[in-house]
Amino acid sequence: MTVLGLIAALFTIFIAGFGAALLIFSRLERINLIECACLGWLFGGGIVSLLLWVCGIFCSGLLLQAIVTLGCLLFGIVGWRAKRQSKAKFHLPKPADAAEWILGGIIAVQILILIFISFKHTLGWDGLLNWELKARYAFQNGGTIPATYYSSAGRLFSHPEYPLGIPFTELWLYLWMGEPNQFWVKIIFPLFYAVCAPLLAMFVVRLSAKRRAGLLIAALLPFVPAISASQGGIVVGYADIPLSVFYLAAVGYLLLWSRTDDSRFLIVFAACSALLPWIKSEGIILWGVLVLLGFVLALVRRRLVQLAASIAPGAILIFAWRVYLRVVHLLPHSDFVSPSFTMLRNNVGRLGDIFRILFTGLRETSQWSIFWLMAAVALIYLVSSRKLERVALAFAIIIPISLYSLTYVFSGWPSYTAHMTSSVPRLLLHVMPAGWLAIGLALSAAKREIQTL
Amino acid sequence: MRWRFYLHFALWSALFAVFIWISAPIVGSSVMENRIGPAETNASIDTYLRALTGIEHASEELPDAFRHLGRGGRIIIFVRDENSQSKFIGMLIGYVSWPREVQIIVVSSEAVDQELAGIQPGLVAGVVFCSVSPPPWLQNRIRLSSKIILVPVTESTP
Numbered sequence: 001m002t003v004l005g006l007i008a009a010l011f012t013i014f015i016a017g018f019g020a021a022l023l024i025f026s027r028l029e030r031i032n033l034i035e036c037a038c039l040g041w042l043f044g045g046g047i048v049s050l051l052l053w054v055c056g057i058f059c060s061g062l063l064l065q066a067i068v069t070l071g072c073l074l075f076g077i078v079g080w081r082a083k084r085q086s087k088a089k090f091h092l093p094k095p096a097d098a099a100e101w102i103l104g105g106i107i108a109v110q111i112l113i114l115i116f117i118s119f120k121h122t123l124g125w126d127g128l129l130n131w132e133l134k135a136r137y138a139f140q141n142g143g144t145i146p147a148t149y150y151s152s153a154g155r156l157f158s159h160p161e162y163p164l165g166i167p168f169t170e171l172w173l174y175l176w177m178g179e180p181n182q183f184w185v186k187i188i189f190p191l192f193y194a195v196c197a198p199l200l201a202m203f204v205v206r207l208s209a210k211r212r213a214g215l216l217i218a219a220l221l222p223f224v225p226a227i228s229a230s231q232g233g234i235v236v237g238y239a240d241i242p243l244s245v246f247y248l249a250a251v252g253y254l255l256l257w258s259r260t261d262d263s264r265f266l267i268v269f270a271a272c273s274a275l276l277p278w279i280k281s282e283g284i285i286l287w288g289v290l291v292l293l294g295f296v297l298a299l300v301r302r303r304l305v306q307l308a309a310s311i312a313p314g315a316i317l318i319f320a321w322r323v324y325l326r327v328v329h330l331l332p333h334s335d336f337v338s339p340s341f342t343m344l345r346n347n348v349g350r351l352g353d354i355f356r357i358l359f360t361g362l363r364e365t366s367q368w369s370i371f372w373l374m375a376a377v378a379l380i381y382l383v384s385s386r387k388l389e390r391v392a393l394a395f396a397i398i399i400p401i402s403l404y405s406l407t408y409v410f411s412g413w414p415s416y417t418a419h420m421t422s423s424v425p426r427l428l429l430h431v432m433p434a435g436w437l438a439i440g441l442a443l444s445a446a447k448r449e450i451q452t453l
Numbered sequence: 454m455r456w457r458f459y460l461h462f463a464l465w466s467a468l469f470a471v472f473i474w475i476s477a478p479i480v481g482s483s484v485m486e487n488r489i490g491p492a493e494t495n496a497s498i499d500t501y502l503r504a505l506t507g508i509e510h511a512s513e514e515l516p517d518a519f520r521h522l523g524r525g526g527r528i529i530i531f532v533r534d535e536n537s538q539s540k541f542i543g544m545l546i547g548y549v550s551w552p553r554e555v556q557i558i559v560v561s562s563e564a565v566d567q568e569l570a571g572i573q574p575g576l577v578a579g580v581v582f583c584s585v586s587p588p589p590w591l592q593n594r595i596r597l598s599s600k601i602i603l604v605p606v607t608e609s610t611p
Contacts, residue, residue, distance in 0.1 A: 223472065
């Protein structure tokens with residue numbers, strides 16, 4: 001029964017997201033089935049967790065589960081009808097030659113291996129205490145987190161202020177399985193990887209028109225040790241890989257929108273960027289970076305009005321979560337002190353240590369191999385190309401890393417260096433897939449671009 | 454300008470080769486380590502508590518022990534400063550004792566007496582010491598494992 005419930009939970013998530021993706025792409029003649037499936041998982045997780053949160057304010061138990069299930073099915077049905085009415089056809093991109101078949105096969109095997117090894121590990125510290133804990137408490141309370149949890153001083157260690165994207169996706173699995181099962185719940189994390197690899201390949205292909213480069217980059221992705229062999233990776237159930245996949249999707253579709261002016265890409269960007277702050281608190285910084293880059297791209301392309309509409313969902317979600325935390329009387333707690341000019345002046349001397357720790361982290365081969373060296377070379381390629389989208393991608397990697405580092409100026413820990421050492425590897429994960437996109441575009445640089453280097 | 458293309462090709466080939474050369478053993482060993490399962494409800498929390506305290510099925514055993522303390526009253530959990538294992542055990546106990554209110558106090562060995570003196574018996578159901586030695590004068594100790602000691606709090610104690 002547990003496994004049947006798990007399948008039903010995954011199915012409903014996927015149906016909701018797939019329906020939403022079909023709604024967006026229904027007016028295309030040919031709908032890319034792999035793209036729709038990938039977005040199906042990303043959108044589905046967002047839809048289910050948001051529905052559980054919003055509907056959970058008004059009801060709980062079986063009624064809540066029934067309403068959210070109906071919502072999921074409704075998305076699926078509406079999306080399917082839209083696709084049928086527009087007479088769009090599904091299209092499954094197939095490898096064109098032996099090399100593409102081999103690379104595609106390697107990617108498929110890698111996904112299966114990552115699903116397999118996820119079940120060999122326990123949930124990590126954060127995976128258990130920051131994310132799964134919320135899912136369990138909500139499950140035990142009929143699908144909603146009790147208000148007393150937010151004001152429980154003894155459980156501040158579990159960061160009640162963190163958003164509910166991942167915990168409520170886990171909760172959905174628990175509701176269907178009928179028990180808070182810490183073994184099966186780990187399935188959701190490799191599924192984010194299973195979405196990341198094809199999306200990465202697709203973005204490289206669409207932005208460079210070179211399929212082999214896209215497939216090669218996706219095949220190299222899991223060789224970053226941090227994905228499978230360190231804190232924050234897929235196997236320990238942290239939110240960092242899911243956040244990085246949403247960031248990759250948001251960046252990729254923003255660049256595609258800039259290049260093509262296709263409003264469908266902007267809608268996907270709006271959805272993926274809006275879900276960033278819903279996955280992890282740092283998502284607000286990533287969302288802010290995308291808003292800034294989007295503004296620059298829109299200004300150059302003279303599409304500011306369209307962009308403004310796409311920012312609204314993220315802004316509303318950030319605002320709604322802040323209001324909710326206030327309503328449930330969240331106890332004030334943060335690893336950072338409130339930023340002020342006085343604090344900045346007092347702590348500016350930290351910058352030397354901060355950047356020393358950052359560069360030490362980037363050079364850590366046991367976590368990154370030489371990934372960041374390759375990313376640095378790729379950034380030189382992108383900036384040298386002087387193409388708007390490629391330069392924007394470079395800044396989509398550089399700005400978050402810089403901002404993340406600067407936040408430690410305001411660290412409230414007794415030792416800001418310990419704070420940084422313990423969290424920087426996970427923060428770097430957030431831009432890692434976008435770094436691979438940069439490498440893919442650098443690798444497939446046109447001859448003319450190579451000559452400008 | 455064809456040499457630039459060859460240089461480009463050679464550069465990325467070399468980078469990818471070094472990348473895989475360094476990564477493959479690390480990723481390979483992470484793929485090979487551990488075994489699957491068990492597919493139990495509390496697989497993660499039980500594994501941690503078994504490894505850290507030796508208690509089997511701790512996610513059930515610990516709440517059972519706390520249930521004997523009565524319904525009301527918070528649990529105070531003492532954990533040792535600069536001991537991440539002790540702190541982690543304290544958090545795991547906080548996790549499994551939901552919905553009871555908990556208070557985690559980080560102490561050095563010398564400060565335990567001082568903290569205990571401030572406890573109001575009516576509000577506290579029990580005190581848990583995680584890798585922290587209780588003061589010698591404290592009675593009614595229940596040793597849950599080598600690292601966890603529970604002391605029920607009654608009106609007359611501490």
